[in-house]
Amino acid sequence: MSGFSKKVLVALIAFAVLTMSASQVLAAKEVRFASVSWTGVTTKTELAVRILRSLGYEASNTMVSVPIAFKALDTGEADIFLGNWMPTQATMANKYFDKGTIEPLVASMPGAKYTLAVPTYAYEGGLQHFKDIAKYADKLGNKIYGIEEGNDGNQIIQSMIDKDMFGLGDFQLIPSSEAGMLSQVQSFTKDERWIVFLGWAPHHMNEMIDMKYLDGSTSETFGKNDGTATVYTIVRDGFVEENKNVAKFLKNLIFPISMMNQIMTTLHEKDGLKPVDAGLDWVKAHPEVYKGWLEGVTTISGEPALPAFEQYLETVN
Known part of the structure; x- marks a missing residue:
């Protein structure tokens, strides 16, 4: 092989590595939630999306039915579902847990x-x-x-x-x-x-x-x-290994029953208020809770998460 050909080959390999690295970074930035049209699940999911966006992630939420949420995680079309009520969803969930395509991550709301x-x-x-x-x-x-x-x-x-x-x-x-x-x-x-x-x-x-x-x-x-019941956060297989920082955040993301009752009562009393806005108002008034959620978590660039989220909260009316 000529020297020129070797240089071309090296350049092509370097380009391929850079392209793969770039695609991996983009994949790591994307976090896809599936949710259902229950007030509590909507509120929790939209809060998680806003927090992750403040940390630099491309977080999204797609609202579907419960069976479709499980199927989306099973097929890799979604990453996270915050509404796995157990044991009532056991018949639906266990087949995916046994199959290994979905895994329970944390009991995010015990005592439901x-x-x-x-x-x-x-x-x-x-x-x-x-x-x-x-x-x-x-x-x-x-x-x-x-x-x-x-x-x-x-x-x-x-x-x-x-x-x-x-x-x-x-x-x-x-x-x-x-x-x-x-x-x-x-x-x-x-x-x-x-x-x-x-x-x-x-x-x-x-x-x-x-x-x-x-x-x-x-x-x-x-x-x-x-x-x-206990409500679990569940994720698709492989998500934790690919997104350790987000997984750390999700493990911290515990929702007290009293928090959700208060948010839902506010939503009922204030017609037209969006679940995410009621959730953010509650979070702003309870810094001890969101500080726990962000303990040990970083932004996508590796900086501490807490200042980034608090800066975002300052922009919320």
Whole structure:
């Protein structure tokens, strides 16, 4: 090989290495969240996106249904999902965990609640347990109200009906949006009509509706502990190894139940306020929380994360 040819070959190799390095840097800068249209998950995800953007990352959020969120992580089309409610999503999640394409990263919100609920007047009237629902079929119109189609909670309710668990074989699941379901519940409570619906905490429904959660959940339904749940942050396989700084941030990103209840109540009281704005207002008032989130985290260029995020907060009205 001539000297000229060797120089050309060396130049081509150097160019290829530089191109690969550049593409790796770009890939490392991109952080893709999948979320669902639940107020809490939206708020948490948009907060995480804003924080990462302040650190120099190209963070994005795509809103989909729960099954699609899992599928997006499975296929590598998304990196992170902050709404893995366990054990209620176990049937949906475990197949991906077992497959190895998705991994749980951290319990980001322990002590949550996710199960069937009723207005307090219905509870005091005798509807206190899953086995009581069928007793009051006439009062309930043989209906149980859920949220969006394909949601894991809806799937559990439908399975209970299909298997005639607790004598619910003649009942019908009424799917709706989160807002639509809550509007229906509030409409019923005005006249003290009886209704069974999918409830959860944290959520402003616990403040705006005088409600009680039913006992009787099993491992086949919403979990053995009467619907007490833990929310996990989950990531696609390989994400932690490729993005150690972001993974450190995500492990720190723990959301107290009280924080989310307060944010959701503010959103309910202030019509038109966006979830991310309510979240940022709360974060600005609680620096001890965001300082914990950013402990040991850096910007994309390796500088301490805290000053960069606080500089961003100064620009937020």
